[in-house]
Amino acid sequence: MLLWPGSHPKDMSDEERARVVGVARRMTGTLSGAAAGNSPVLPASAPRKLAQPRTSVVGPEEAQAAVLYADRLPEGCCALDLNGHITYISRRGAELVGGTVEELVGTRPWRSLPWLADPVYEDRYRAALISRDPTDFTALRPPDHWLTFQLYPGPTGLSVRITPAHVRQNAPGMPGGSSHPAGPTRLGTIYQLMHLAGALTEAAGTQDVVNLAAEHLLPAFGAQGLVMTVTESGRMRIVGQHGYPEETITHFDGTPLTASSPGVRALTLGVPGFFPSREELERAYPARAALHDGMQAWAFLPLIASGRPVGTCVLAYDRPHAFAPDERAALASLSGLLAQALDRARLYDTKHRLAHGLQEGLLPHSLPHLPGRLEVAARYLPATQGMNIGGDFYDLIRLDAITVGAVIGDVQGHNVTAAALMGQVRTAVHANATAGASPDEVLARTNRLLVDLEPGLFTSCLYAHIDLSRHRALLASAGHLPPLLHTPGGPTEVLDVPPGLLLGIDPDSDYPVAEVTVPPGSVLAFYTDGLVESPGTDLDESIGELGGRLALHGRDGNLEDVADALVRSAGRGVDTDDIALLLLRPC
Known part of the structure; x- marks a missing residue:
């Protein structure tokens, strides 16, 4: 590719054409030879730079x-x-x-x-x-x-x-109309808004949108205040602000969509409102004369996404501000970008609240309290991506005064379907355990239920029937990770529980039972793979490291502190899985 300045004649001269053709032929020969010999042509260490000839040489005088x-x-x-x-x-x-x-x-x-x-x-x-x-x-x-x-x-x-x-004055020889007419420009503002556009694509919630808008819009347009509102139940609700006193925000929050206000008018008509001075605003809306918020000029931008009103964005200035035509056009265009980002952010916030509500509804709100017989600590951390909802679960079931059932499991997936199936598995285990079924029967009956439901997802599960008076535990596993047992003064033991088939595959699967002794003061740890699995590491080594951390922290008196330490030491990478942890310490 060759470039000529705009002042160059439209057509090449014969001499230029001959030089270009000659160079092209030499380049063709060089590249063809390199291709035939499979030896790439490498660039020089530095580009060749030709010195520009001086048009004249002058002396000191x-x-x-x-x-x-x-x-x-x-x-x-x-x-x-x-x-x-x-x-x-x-x-x-x-x-x-x-x-x-x-x-x-x-x-x-x-x-x-x-x-x-x-x-x-x-x-x-x-x-x-x-x-x-x-x-x-x-x-x-x-x-x-x-x-x-x-x-x-x-x-x-x-x-x-x-x-x-x-x-x-136009200089002699200057073209009658310069291709770039004189005039003030705000391209620097456009550059800043381009950064805002990129940042908004990664905004994860409403507050992110508000923070990004304040960070980029206020310096770009020289404003001192920003308010972001959304429509909710026929009112304007303020979701974020910058530079305004709290009493002003309280006054305007909840303004009905039927009220006479510049923000409502901008949203309902879909037309931005610009007020270069307080006098102009009070002339249009006399009721605003009684409110002094320290601002002297405003831009009210309607936020409309896909034809639906989302809210408004208000930029405020502490001095009178004349909105130039190009500035008004930039702000009007920007309102659509903000509307899309705010609409996505609100949807994300809604999904986030739904996910947490569903997760909290499916996991136990509290675990049975057995003072003098059993200490319990549990933790659940959702995966770091998606809807923050998954299929890991745990439960502690009080069977009688001296016996409890403990269960932990992991349903395949990190979505609403996995969470719903998790709720069904937990309910089935709870029902079978309280009906007096042995550990192997608890898993076998739950397995047959899942096969009948045909959910298309598999579930690992570990169930333990613990006799607190005899300090004995009967354990059965459906392909789940082995539990850990740490006894005071000794190392942590990886318990050998024969793993049966995952739940939901074969209706005739058997689940062998292993019996272990759980001495008083020892810690029995149930966990899911998110606590030990990470890319590039051996699972057995990771389980051994978890056992070492349990031995280190298990000496502490507070089981809640032990649970915090184990979860805190888990690596949380980009593709992190859910984590569930259940710790039991017989007294």
């Missing part, structure tokens, strides 16, 4: 005369090299931009002058170099000095003419 000539002009002069560095600036030019010659020479203007840091000015420089067409732009030097910069490109860099905007 002539150079000094040129500097004096530039200093006598009423406007400023500046020269930039091909890399954007200032190689020369006249005294008048430095004065106009608010610097000194010594400070500016050798720097890039968009870095040494903060008010020129808008990326559009750097883009204009590049555009002039590539196109070789003169261009110009106008910029505001704070607080109120508008300057026009005219850029004249050449093979060695740019010559820049700097004049106050109100005395600007």
